[in-house]
Amino acid sequence: SDSLIRQVVGGADDLLGAEHRHFELFKRRYGKSYGSQEEHEHRFKVFRRNLRRAQRHQKMDPSATHGVTQFSDLTPSEFRKSFLGLRSRLRLPSDANTAPILPTED
């Protein structure tokens, strides 16, 4: 039966090539550049991991569209550290009230 199945698409090399093209498009669209070849290779690895992460998010969140964004060359921890910033452990200050219950009928 193996002889009946003939692989007609490329394997890992094609995927890597596609990911390289994705990365070039990403750099051009978001104006990204990296200071050294090592940094460039590092960012490409992170980008590849984020492509797979976007695929996982797409499966877990099918009603939205997930893909490449301006943050696709950042690790999740770099993303959290630089682009979020909520200190949720802070408690309510003394002047915070509790909102009154509003009518929600008619």
Place this chain on the structure above:
Amino acid sequence: LPADFDWREHGAVTAVKNQGSCGSCWSFSTTGALEGANFLATGKLVSLSEQQLVDCDHECDPEEPGSCDSGCSGGLMNSAFEYTLKAGGLMREEDYPYTGTDRATCKFDKSKIAASVSNFSVISLDEDQIAANLVKNGPLAVAINAVFMQTYVGGVSCPYICSKRLDHGVLLVGYGSSGYAPVRMKEKPYWIIKNSWGENWGESGFYKICRGRNICGVDSMVSTVAAVQTS
């Protein structure tokens, strides 16, 4: 309550802003809520200064000294409202422009206050109450878990599983009744959220997340602010 509501259509929401590489999301959520409240109080939509909060707001946790609003290292909308209440108000964006760094000294000029807080409240987890407060008091400062937002491109986000650990401050500006969820094969109501990552991110800078199950913690920390009425 109306089935659909969007403060952008009523002129209460300024253009999408960009916090850049700085953990100052909390300051954008705070200014967005006060911009909306000030619009309701005065009829004028004025873009307010996040940089004033980044530079000058060091409001601390009443019970945990040292845990304070800290510019690009993070903060919380409720303590930013407390700071704004104590400071007297926030300046205009153009008078105190955003730089996205927190190494500058505070340049707050009391004579240039553009909007002031009269009071602020925390809203319960109940989504009808959140919607009612949104419609009545203007856009709301909310916290959310941003894990799916790093890869979000568009549509109504309705993940099967999402952490409720809050790590990002954003602005709730409206809600819709009919974002289609193919796999759930039914219309899903959703919240409309203004983010602070620029207009190139998401749906022109906005994020839609489905309502109903406190997804990604979006209902967990919701605050409303009222602005001082100017004569």
